[in-house]
Amino acid sequence: MQEKKTYPFDVLVVGELNIDLILNRIAGFPEMSKEILAEEMTVTLGSSSAIFANNLSILGSRVSYLGKVGEDQFADLVCTSLERSGVDIGNIIKTPEYQTGLTVALNYDNDRAMLTYPGAMNDLRIGDISEQALDAAPHMHLSSVFLQEGIKPDIVEIFRKAKSRGMTTSLDPQWDPQEKWDLDLAALLPLVDVFLPNEEELKHFTGLADVEAAIEKISPYCNTVVVKKGVKGAVMWHNAQLVHQEAFLNEDVVDAIGAGDSFNSGFIHKYTRGAAPGECLRYAALTGALNTTAAGGTAAFASKEKLLATAREKFKYQE
Ligand SMILES: Nc1ncnc2c1ncn2[C@@H]1O[C@H](COP(=O)(O)OP(=O)(O)OP(=O)(O)O)[C@@H](O)[C@H]1O
Numbered sequence: 264m265q266e267k268k269t270y271p272f273d274v275l276v277v278g279e280l281n282i283d284l285i286l287n288r289i290a291g292f293p294e295m296s297k298e299i300l301a302e303e304m305t306v307t308l309g310s311s312s313a314i315f316a317n318n319l320s321i322l323g324s325r326v327s328y329l330g331k332v333g334e335d336q337f338a339d340l341v342c343t344s345l346e347r348s349g350v351d352i353g354n355i356i357k358t359p360e361y362q363t364g365l366t367v368a369l370n371y372d373n374d375r376a377m378l379t380y381p382g383a384m385n386d387l388r389i390g391d392i393s394e395q396a397l398d399a400a401p402h403m404h405l406s407s408v409f410l411q412e413g414i415k416p417d418i419v420e421i422f423r424k425a426k427s428r429g430m431t432t433s434l435d436p437q438w439d440p441q442e443k444w445d446l447d448l449a450a451l452l453p454l455v456d457v458f459l460p461n462e463e464e465l466k467h468f469t470g471l472a473d474v475e476a477a478i479e480k481i482s483p484y485c486n487t488v489v490v491k492k493g494v495k496g497a498v499m500w501h502n503a504q505l506v507h508q509e510a511f512l513n514e515d516v517v518d519a520i521g522a523g524d525s526f527n528s529g530f531i532h533k534y535t536r537g538a539a540p541g542e543c544l545r546y547a548a549l550t551g552a553l554n555t556t557a558a559g560g561t562a563a564f565a566s567k568e569k570l571l572a573t574a575r576e577k578f579k580y581q582e
Pocket residue numbers: 460461490491492493494495496497509510511512513516519520521522523524526547548549550551552555
């Protein structure tokens with residue numbers, strides 16, 4: 264009898280890494296040649312893929328991260344933050360050529376202005392995704408394609424590489440800041456087991472505002488598609504059938520930053536454990552809603568115990 268292969272990790276996350284420097288309660292909007300003061304500052308791990316990895320690890324999956332940072336103190340902050348949540352950083356590459364990516368966010372008057380230096384994020388390339396890293400997990404997740412200039416031209420090849428090694432795969436494309444939406448979905452999606460866009464992204468990819476019509480358009484070449492719709496929940500296309508999932512109602516939302524990444528973490532956590540697609544979807548909606556109970560993308564995911572307590576209290580969810 265053939266022995267079942269064992270892996271040190273459940274999921275390999277390939278993605279962008281950056282620091283968020285958030286300034287709150289600022290005395291006015293900055294103007295050239297003037298100096299103003301902010302009363303609050305937070306320096307924290309940013310990036311959608313890192314929030315996903317962090318929360319997936321808290322849920323109990325064994326996660327390895329493959330990304331690129333500089334050789335600076337922000338790199339140390341990225342690595343220690345991930346390690347603290349149990350994420351393996353053995354595949355994080357440090358380059359002397361660029362500094363670690365950074366987003367400065369200025370929160371002012373219920374809105375925010377953001378300025379990003381991509382730095383080492385743009386320098387991650389297909390050649391950095393080693394066979395050793397791919398062979399250490401049965402599943403690869405990739406997110407934020409349009410923020411990773413070094414990855415984007417080879418995205419189809421990267422997924423082909425993962426599939427040829429027998430991995431299952433998932434992709435969250437995230438927003439295209441250039442709004443070109445130039446991914447060859449017909450070539451890419453057959454290699455993606457779970458495609459996880461939100462409804463706006465899917466609309467831009469397909470040119471169709473109606474989610475069901477958009478899913479139908481890509482259905483000839485995709486596997487499972489899960490479309491996130493904020494407070495309206497999500498819809499999944501699987502085995503030629505549509506499954507609708509309502510959002511778990513949260514009456515006191517703190518913010519929805521990272522809700523999509525937390526939703527993905529819930530889906531992939533169940534998926535890699537072989538759960539039925541409907542169960543993956545329901546758990547994803549729960550983890551997306553849990554995300555909105557605390558500030559930012561990771562605060563609600565401080566520990567599994569705390570997360571489950573909130574799930575019971577706020578959403579009457581029993582594991
Ligand atoms: N206010 C909310 N209350 C309950 N659940 C929510 C709320 N907002 C989001 N969710 C859940 O989280 C999921 C993902 O959120 P959303 O649709 O905002 O993803 P997204 O647009 O990809 O977000 P992101 O900006 O994090 O990438 C939703 O499908 C829903 O299930």
